Amino acid sequence: MATHGQVITCKAAVAWEPNKPLVIEDVQVAPPQAGEVRVKILFTALCHTDAYTWSGKDPEGLFPCILGHEAAGIVESVGEGVTEVQPGDHVIPCYQAECKECKFCKSGKTNLCGKVRSATGVGVMMNDRKSRFSVNGKPIYHFMGTSTFSQYTVVHDVSVAKIDPTAPLNKVCLLGCGVPTGLGAVWNTAKVEAGSIVAIFGLGTVGLAVAEGAKAAGALRIIGIDIDPKKFDTAKNFGVTEFVNPKDHEKPIQQVLVDLTDGGVDYSFECIGNVSVMRAALECCHKGWGTSVIVGVAASGQEISTRPFQLVTGRVWKGTAFGGFKSRSQVPWLVEKYLKKEIKVDEYITHNLTLAEINRAFDLIHEGGCLRCVLDCQV
Numbered sequence: 015m016a017t018h019g020q021v022i023t024c025k026a027a028v029a030w031e032p033n034k035p036l037v038i039e040d041v042q043v044a045p046p047q048a049g050e051v052r053v054k055i056l057f058t059a060l061c062h063t064d065a066y067t068w069s070g071k072d073p074e075g076l077f078p079c080i081l082g083h084e085a086a087g088i089v090e091s092v093g094e095g096v097t098e099v100q101p102g103d104h105v106i107p108c109y110q111a112e113c114k115e116c117k118f119c120k121s122g123k124t125n126l127c128g129k130v131r132s133a134t135g136v137g138v139m140m141n142d143r144k145s146r147f148s149v150n151g152k153p154i155y156h157f158m159g160t161s162t163f164s165q166y167t168v169v170h171d172v173s174v175a176k177i178d179p180t181a182p183l184n185k186v187c188l189l190g191c192g193v194p195t196g197l198g199a200v201w202n203t204a205k206v207e208a209g210s211i212v213a214i215f216g217l218g219t220v221g222l223a224v225a226e227g228a229k230a231a232g233a234l235r236i237i238g239i240d241i242d243p244k245k246f247d248t249a250k251n252f253g254v255t256e257f258v259n260p261k262d263h264e265k266p267i268q269q270v271l272v273d274l275t276d277g278g279v280d281y282s283f284e285c286i287g288n289v290s291v292m293r294a295a296l297e298c299c300h301k302g303w304g305t306s307v308i309v310g311v312a313a314s315g316q317e318i319s320t321r322p323f324q325l326v327t328g329r330v331w332k333g334t335a336f337g338g339f340k341s342r343s344q345v346p347w348l349v350e351k352y353l354k355k356e357i358k359v360d361e362y363i364t365h366n367l368t369l370a371e372i373n374r375a376f377d378l379i380h381e382g383g384c385l386r387c388v389l390d391c392q393v
């Protein structure tokens with residue numbers, strides 16, 4: 015390969031400072047070191063979490079950095095000791111690693127992996143605790159171990175899932191974050207049973223994927239809660255059976271839901287990142303067994319609270335990262351499910367732009383009419 019072992023100069027969207035427009039720069043991407051993989055990113059989508067870190071509210075947010083974590087691409091080259099992928103493989107970068115060897119991976123209790131987390135949380139690679147990105151010699155931090163707002167990125171080998179090469183990369187890039195998170199929150203974290211009553215707070219991509227997962231699990235009622243009434247028409251197509259707008263009620267939303275459901279819902283999901291709504295999501299659960307899953311990411315300094323009596327009387331409060339899916343093992347399986355038309359993906363894509371138009375894409379995700387905007391990175 016002409017580029018193997020060479021520094022690649024390519025376009026990337028650099029976040030120089032919080033909340034300042036990203037700048038398309040010529041970025042130098044160093045070759046992968048031992049245990050690393052350099053990936054040509056073909057398509058990346060934007061997730062609300064990118065906007066969250068860009069806002070400066072993420073305690074792990076470091077600047078300048080290259081954001082992005084929902085993408086698909088092709089392996090360009092691999093570092094020493096990498097055996098599970100090779101140049102030409104189609105892959106999805108995974109912000110939640112899976113090494114299959116660490117205490118977490120071997121526990122059978124979680125999808126979290128400890129192998130590279132200490133590096134990905136501080137924007138560097140494990141091998142030398144440095145970045146592979148620079149602009150005119152100035153290092154640029156990695157983000158979530160993925161940094162997909164770039165034509166090329168370097169990831170750890172434990173953070174890349176090899177997928178079916180027939181899958182359309184402009185669609186399955188979504189399987190890097192939002193869709194699996196919602197489906198897995200239902201299937202892996204809550205384990206919703208047939209006949210359940212489910213409440214979903216926030217009907218963005220993650221909340222809609224929760225609805226899709228709940229419908230597939232056989233939920234009887236799927237109640238969508240959003241302050242944007244335009245969300246309901248779309249939400250029906252993903253399985254939401256009833257819609258509640260908190261703005262239409264004087265009573266606290268948890269009371270509205272308890273009244274609507276003869277004592278509370280079996281399962282609730284917070285898909286916004288708002289700690290007041292997290293409380294409401296717990297408190298709308300049925301006494302004795304209702305389970306609430308926190309999916310949304312809340313800003314630095316935010317804390318949740320409730321009366322402990324809510325838990326004493328049997329409600330359960332949980333959280334989920336990447337929907338509890340083991341990334342390298344299960345992302346390929348999700349891709350196959352998509353190819354067999356067993357899960358939706360295309361339906362979440364409302365906009366298509368190019369990497370150069372990324373600031374417009376961030377505007378769109380704040381405007382409400384956008385679920386996922388997919389960026390073509392190579393034009």
Ligand SMILES: NC(=O)C1=CN([C@@H]2O[C@H](COP(=O)(O)OP(=O)(O)OC[C@H]3O[C@@H](n4cnc5c(N)ncnc54)[C@H](O)[C@@H]3O)[C@@H](O)[C@H]2O)C=CC1
Nearest residue numbers: 062063216217218219220240241285286287310311335336
């Ligand atoms: N735990 C995990 O692994 C993951 C967490 N996330 C987080 O999930 C959350 C949702 O992500 P997206 O669906 O991409 O976001 P989004 O911004 O597209 O959707 C949020 C929805 O919540 C609604 N909303 C806002 N305030 C509300 C309120 N007070 N009451 C009711 N509805 C309200 C909005 O109208 C919107 O429809 C974000 O916090 C994101 O960071 C995303 C992916 C993975």
Ligand SMILES: N[C@@H](CCC(=O)N[C@@H](CSC=O)C(=O)NCC(=O)O)C(=O)O
Nearest residue numbers: 061063072073074110191311312335336
């Ligand atoms: N740095 C953030 C962490 C935010 C967070 O919880 N991220 C999720 C994924 S959100 C994807 O869109 C996650 O997987 N968390 C587990 C992890 O190991 O990071 C903060 O501190 O708020």
Ligand SMILES: [Zn+2]
Nearest residue numbers: 061063191192
């Ligand atoms: Zn995400």
Ligand SMILES: [Zn+2]
Nearest residue numbers: 113116119127
């Ligand atoms: Zn591990």
